[in-house]
Amino acid sequence: MKRVAIVGGGVAGLAAAYELAQQTHNGASLQVVLFEASTRLGGIIETVHEGEFVIECGPDAWVTEKPWARELAEELGLGDEVMPSNDATRKTYVLVDKKLQAMPDGMRMMVPVDLDALDASEMFSAAAKRAYREEVGRAEQLRADAPDEDESVAEFIRRHFGEEVLTKIGAPLLSGVFGGDVSKLSVRAVMTPFVAMEREHGSLIVALQARAGAKKHSVFTTLRSGMGTLVDRMIAAIPEDWIRLAAEVQFVSCGDEGWLVGTARGVERFDAVMMAAPVDVACSLLKPVDAEMAPLMEMEASSAVVVAFGFPGATKFPVPPGFGFLVPPGSDSLLLAATFVDQKFEDRVPQGGRLVRAFFGGKAAERLMRCRNDETAAVARMELARILGPLPEPQVTVVRRWPRSLPQYAVGHLKRMKKLDERVSALDGLSLLGNGYRGVGVPDLIRDARVAARRIAGANKDLAGVAEL
Ligand SMILES: Cc1c2[nH]c(c1CCC(=O)O)Cc1[nH]c(c(CCC(=O)O)c1C)Cc1[nH]c(c(CCC(=O)O)c1C)Cc1[nH]c(c(C)c1CCC(=O)O)C2
Structure with missing residues (x-):
């Protein structure tokens, strides 16, 4: 019986647990504990349903070209839910000289x-x-x-x-x-x-x-009921007694007897640790295990503040056709970007409704991180109005803060990751998962986690299988 600890219940940790659960159905003998510090699973994937508004608080889709999220969705019985973005009307604007240019x-x-x-x-x-x-x-x-x-x-x-x-x-x-x-x-x-x-x-x-001539497909793909469904289905496929919420990992250590993982409730022994916590957390947990790993894991990360506004009448708030706009650095707008959700995807709003998501990043996000929700929403409304014209009163407002959620892969990242891999493989049973290492997209996180989980379960002895996944 192999004991596996998963640290972190975001999409990477959940995909690892899901894959380990699959492997137990295939006969692998595993005992798994997923430790999640907060009281909810999913990490930055969160879908809020308000009336008929489907509001994504984090990623609203994945990049279609990367197949691993769709494959997982299909495996989870969500094939009918897979939905492309409305690419017939795809247009992305950039704010140039205070105006939106396609x-x-x-x-x-x-x-x-x-x-x-x-x-x-x-x-x-x-x-x-x-x-x-x-x-x-x-x-x-x-x-x-x-x-x-x-x-x-x-x-x-x-x-x-x-x-x-x-x-x-x-x-x-x-x-x-x-x-x-x-x-x-x-x-x-x-x-x-x-x-x-x-x-x-x-x-x-x-x-x-x-x-050119390569198959044309939509740029983005999502699930009709929202990205949160992917999380819900994974949770449903993971044995309930594997999951521990409000269980912050306080330390990990590695010795002759394997790995020790400590929480406020005690210390447990494991054969393998899948570290799927945010890279900052992973870094401080692993520093005492291998001091040389830490500098390779220290990286800048950007924070995001997302504000979504739902309106009953799209005609009262006209926006240009297309998916949304991006704001170049150095512009006098505080915004980083905005998405016209009801135009990017079907089935996001009640008939005739409008849903807009505004993003703040960089210094603006750091400042808004400390503001109340109503203040943050007021800033978002003002900044959107400066670009799009006056906004009517929204029917629904959702504000989310994602501090240091997007690690920055600086020049030399791949070399640093190679060195980090060497340190990791010197420690028997450790894997690093999440968006700090080998890709930031939801599909990358899923693929990475499943490959690592299969390796731990002893499946995929032939590496061709790993490449396929
Ligand atoms: C501001 C921001 C967004 N999305 C993101 C940010 C960064 C800030 C943060 O989260 O901390 C993050 C993001 N965006 C994308 C990814 C996935 C990348 C991957 O899988 O490799 C990730 C991680 C795809 C994308 N996101 C975008 C592209 C480019 C699409 C194109 O070429 O038109 C890609 C591949 C553009 C984008 N991205 C965003 C908007 C509003 C737009 C334009 C309009 C729209 O589509 O909604 C929102």
Whole structure:
């Protein structure tokens, strides 16, 4: 009988517990305890249902291209619930000179597939459009000059497309995905496919055009009843007596007899520890176990404040068609971004309703973290009104704070993770899960957790199976 401790009941910890439960059905002999410090499971995944409003407090979807969340949903019997974003009306705006400007159609991040659509766009100056076109001609040079070392996302974008593209869409896109500073984020960690494209084709535009014709699917996928259903279904598939709420782990230690995990209620022995707590918590718990691990786990993290407003009448609050907008760093708006939820997804609002989510990040989020809900909502309304025009009185308001929820993968991240992996494998039975290490998206967290759980359960002896998952 192998005893496994899971520290943290967010999506990573739950996916690990779910996979271990599956393995016991396959005959593995396991005893599992999932320790969650708070009184609820799911971490930053939380769906609030208010009347017919379906309000996401954290992630509202996953990136369709990454299959592991959909696979899990299907396994959990949620195949009928899987729902694509409304990509027929997909448009993302960027706040430029106090006005919302649509990003050109057919972009993948900041790279255009369709140069004619780019020409038709009003977002860029003639010089920036020229810089895009010239990137194609510089393919050979870009390939020859591809750096051997990691660099910042800013340096990478600047080399390909110049300063205007970087500030107008590079920086806001990255802050809408990684909540961070383009001059610090690691291009190898956060834009891995683009780095590979540069190595192969030099020009990113050429690389994307070579892949054109690839299957078209919606950018985002969610569940009709909300992301919270994924959490609920996982919980339902985990033996009840595995889960301990309000059970903050105070220390872990590793010795000849295996692992010890201590909470206010006592100390227990385990053969394996799956550390799925936020990276800050993981870092302080593991410092006494291996002091050299801690510096590899210390990273900046951005905080987010999310404010959702539901309105009964969309006509009283017109917004431009599309999914929402991003705000470039340095703008005089306090907002980081906003989503027009009822246009991005079906079935989020009562007939004719409107649902808008506003995001604050960086310094604004740090400040709002200390404000009351009504003050935070008032700031969000004011900031939205400055961009979209006057807001009617909302019928529903939800405010959530997610302190240090999004770790920043700084330049050199992959090398640091390699060193961290070496330290981890030197300690028998430890795995690190969550968004601090190998990806920030919900699908990445699920995949990572399930691979680790299978390894612990002794399944997947042939690594092909691991790669498949
Ligand atoms: C501000 C913010 C958002 N989302 C996020 C932030 C960062 C701040 C934080 O949470 O702390 C976080 C985020 N956004 C995305 C991910 C998943 C990344 C992954 O799986 O690799 C993550 C972790 C996908 C995305 N999020 C976005 C893209 C780009 C989509 C595009 O190219 O149009 C991706 C891949 C853009 C985005 N992102 C957001 C908005 C309002 C928008 C534009 C409009 C919309 O779609 O709602 C909200």
